[in-house]
Amino acid sequence: MSDEISDSDRLMLESLYWWDVPTLFRCPIERDPSELDIALVGVPHSTGNGTTERDQHLGPRAVRNVSALARRVHTEFQLDPWKSCRIGDMGDVPLPEANDNERCIERMTDFYRKIDAAGARPVSIGGDHAITGGIIQAIAGEGAKLTGGRQAAFLHFDAHTDAFEQIPHFLGAKKSAAHWAAYLVRAGLIDPSHSVQIGMRGNPRTLDWWKTSSDLGYEVVPIKRYRELGPEKTMQLITERIGDTPLYITFDLDCMDPTVCPGVARSHATAALCARQEYYRRRRRLPDADQGPP
Numbered sequence: 001m002s003d004e005i006s007d008s009d010r011l012m013l014e015s016l017y018w019w020d021v022p023t024l025f026r027c028p029i030e031r032d033p034s035e036l037d038i039a040l041v042g043v044p045h046s047t048g049n050g051t052t053e054r055d056q057h058l059g060p061r062a063v064r065n066v067s068a069l070a071r072r073v074h075t076e077f078q079l080d081p082w083k084s085c086r087i088g089d090m091g092d093v094p095l096p097e098a099n100d101n102e103r104c105i106e107r108m109t110d111f112y113r114k115i116d117a118a119g120a121r122p123v124s125i126g127g128d129h130a131i132t133g134g135i136i137q138a139i140a141g142e143g144a145k146l147t148g149g150r151q152a153a154f155l156h157f158d159a160h161t162d163a164f165e166q167i168p169h170f171l172g173a174k175k176s177a178a179h180w181a182a183y184l185v186r187a188g189l190i191d192p193s194h195s196v197q198i199g200m201r202g203n204p205r206t207l208d209w210w211k212t213s214s215d216l217g218y219e220v221v222p223i224k225r226y227r228e229l230g231p232e233k234t235m236q237l238i239t240e241r242i243g244d245t246p247l248y249i250t251f252d253l254d255c256m257d258p259t260v261c262p263g264v265a266r267s268h269a270t271a272a273l274c275a276r277q278e279y280y281r282r283r284r285r286l287p288d289a290d291q292g293p294p
């Protein structure tokens with residue numbers, strides 16, 4: 001930005017979400033991870049999601065736009081991370097073989113190996129959830145600098161466990177969005193005994209669909225158990241479980257209710273989302289709150 005712009009004008013401009021180049025959270029673009037403490041990365045990938053309707057690759061671009069709305073300080077912690085750390089937008093993982101899930105996963109691993117070697121902490125915007133496989137292959141386990149060669153623990157928020165072994169591939173994708181939480185344990189990169197999967201809900205394909213997670217040794221907190229425990233006890237469970245294991249947090253937006261997080265995974269959610277949004281819209285508008293769904 002030009003030096004001619006005063007500090008007060010800059011502050012004003014940075015609150016205008018439509019202004020300037022939409023990097024993640026308005027960070028400077030920095031392609032060299034050795035210049036960063038925290039590396040923000042877009043991973044525009046959608047062939048690992050195991051459906052025929054794929055648009056998750058549009059995620060990083062969309063988040064670059066909306067993240068300009070984010071306020072930059074944390075009042076509760078009295079923290080301005082943007083001043084205490086070197087945070088930059090590294091751009092997107094190059095994925096020229098975009099329709100080849102397995103090749104894309106390897107591209108991600110190559111990209112994150114450079115981040116790991118530099119010692120920067122990555123924060124990634126997907127993309128479908130298969131990206132976790134590509135990332136963890138680079139930053140956890142033997143030889144990884146970020147974990148000191150140790151296995152990592154997962155704190156995994158999701159409506160699904162993504163640890164499925166009942167099928168060998170999902171529409172041809174092997175390291176898919178449905179498989180990563182299993183194969184990363186099998187590969188010795190993740191320690192399930194210190195990991196928690198939380199938020200699982202809905203009807204799976206078979207009654208034993210979640211069995212792989214418990215067989216592997218994950219602590220699973222489905223949404224029903226979370227409601228019984230409540231937030232305080234759940235936080236305590238998570239803290240004790242993870243201990244001092246190097247932690248990787250991964251968040252699938254479908255762990256949120258579609259009414260508060262719309263536009264996620266069109267293929268499953270659209271019908272339910274439209275019906276529910278209309279239901280809640282009518283409830284607010286109509287005097288009789290006992291009106292059922294339309």
Ligand SMILES: [Mn+2]
Nearest residue numbers: 159160252254
């Ligand atoms: Mn999910």
